[in-house]
Amino acid sequence: MLQLIQLSLPRLAPLELTVAPGQVLGLSGPSGSGKTRLLRALADLDPHGGEICLDNTPQTAFPAHDWRRQVMLVPAESQWWSDSVAEHFPERRVVDWQALGFDRDPSDWTIDRLSTGEKQRLSLLRAMAYQPRVVLLDEPTANLDERSRAMVETWLLAAIRSHHKMAIWVSHDDRQLRRVADQCLSLGPASVSA
Amino acid sequence: MNVIELSVWQLSIAAALLIALAVTLWLTHLGVSRSLLIAALRTVVQLTLIGLVLEALFTMGALLWVALLALAMLLIAGREVQARQQRPLSGAWGIGIGTVSMFVSAFSVTVLMLAVIIGPEPWYRPQYAIPLLGMFLGNTMTSVTLSLDRLTEAAWRQRAVIEARLMLGQRAQQALSDVRRSAVRSGFIPVINAMAAAGVVSLPGMMTGQILAGSPPSLAVKYQILIMFGITLGSGFGTLVAVLLASHRLFDGRQRLRVDRLRPARH
Incomplete structure (x- = not known):
């Protein structure tokens, strides 16, 4: 269970919410309303007030890197630093490449030849390969065509439900959030409405 | 002669x-x-x-005056290290890291050379101490500047990659490992080049000076080798200490990348 207790960020009203295992919280709001900042605070990448708990253990009780492996942020724009795809994945992990439309195992592909959409799908596969308890998805289908978008939605929901993961899913697309989210939160420019 | x-x-x-x-x-x-x-x-x-x-x-020839001049040289070098970087760490840390790393490396090497290896009488005899310190400090300053400049500039440019690696659960120093490695390499290139080119591409300044002053070349060569090693030790340890301290300072206690601790670049 992921709990936010009086979580406070600059220019944002304090937040109080809970995400249960197997559930998706949809997060929407105009650009600049603080969606990405909220995800960064949840991953402990930015300082913040209040408390965030995973299964009743506060964030500060985890070493920072342990916390981030449990509560994993998948940013809208993925980053790749080594030459080949495989170097970015944890060792000895079975990855279901086909679920996200890779007919062949792309492990030995070089990063240069990946398209934007391939990078986005691979970054989701990469994050899930680390088996986090919570995934923070920042616009996970922003660069994808209709077919890939449906594939990603199905695969993510199946992974979240079957492994009792928790997710916060940021999207500009309200219809997508209605499809995937169990509860929704909309961040306003200054205040918050649940 | x-x-x-x-x-x-x-x-x-x-x-x-x-x-x-x-x-x-x-x-x-x-x-x-x-x-x-x-x-x-x-x-x-x-x-x-x-x-x-x-x-x-x-x-x-008093120890006090030698020490005072040495201190002045160190402080000026510390200021230069800060001034030569595009985006140095701001505040006391910025100046402090450069100065401390040069102090522990260049000063220890100078004292070691004087007291243990060359052994003038007294050990701080200014004719030996000041020129040696000058050579070690000057070269260490170059290496420390290059490595810190590379470290801070690359951390700034690659901040998205470093944070992405943190998001995947890497420890701070692991996320910074590529940047750190290239920073250390930048610090070592000048000394490795100097040693590799010595005698074939370039005749080192001090050896040339000694020969011009009438020393037999074989003695000048021995001194030059000693100086080269001293410069390498000073620059090398200085680079290591500077990169270690600065890369620590780039993160806070929760292993967050803190590029806000870098001074904005001058244009």
Whole structure:
């Protein structure tokens, strides 16, 4: 269970919410309303007030890197630093490449030849390969065509439900959030409405 | 054998050529002529002053005065390290990291060379201590500057990658490992180049000086090897300490990348 207790960020009203295992919280709001900042605070990448708990253990009780492996942020724009795809994945992990439309195992592909959409799908596969308890998805289908978008939605929901993961899913697309989210939160420019 | 006397008008021939170079640069709008002239002027003024200081110091030879001059050299070097970087760590940490790393490396190497290896009487004899420290400090300063500049600049440019690696659960120093490695490499390139080129591409300044002053080349060579190793040790340890301290300072207690601790780049 992921709990936010009086979580406070600059220019944002304090937040109080809970995400249960197997559930998706949809997060929407105009650009600049603080969606990405909220995800960064949840991953402990930015300082913040209040408390965030995973299964009743506060964030500060985890070493920072342990916390981030449990509560994993998948940013809208993925980053790749080594030459080949495989170097970015944890060792000895079975990855279901086909679920996200890779007919062949792309492990030995070089990063240069990946398209934007391939990078986005691979970054989701990469994050899930680390088996986090919570995934923070920042616009996970922003660069994808209709077919890939449906594939990603199905695969993510199946992974979240079957492994009792928790997710916060940021999207500009309200219809997508209605499809995937169990509860929704909309961040306003200054205040918050649940 | 005595060194051939050099008079002021002989120096002024070289100076006139340097001015001609600056004028050419100015006429062709290629820039740097201003900073070239300022640097040349600084060379003349600074070396003249240090000449006077050294003459006074050699006649007195007290440890206190040697130590004071050494301290002044260290502080000036610390300031230069800070000033030469595009995006140095701001505040006391920025100056402190450069100064401390040069102190622990260049100073220890100088004291070691003097007290254990060369052994002048007394060990701090200024004719040995000041030139040795100057060479170690000057080269260490270059290496520390290059490595810190590379570290902070690359951390800034690659902040998205570093944070992405943190998001995947890597520890701070693991997320920074590529940046750190290239920073250390930048610090070592000048000394490795200098050692590799010594005697084939370049004749090191100190050896040339000793030979000009009448030392037998074989002795000058031995001194030069000692100096080269000293420079490598000073620069190498200085680079390691500086990169270690600075990369620690790039993160906070929750292993967050803190590029806000870097001073914005000058344009």
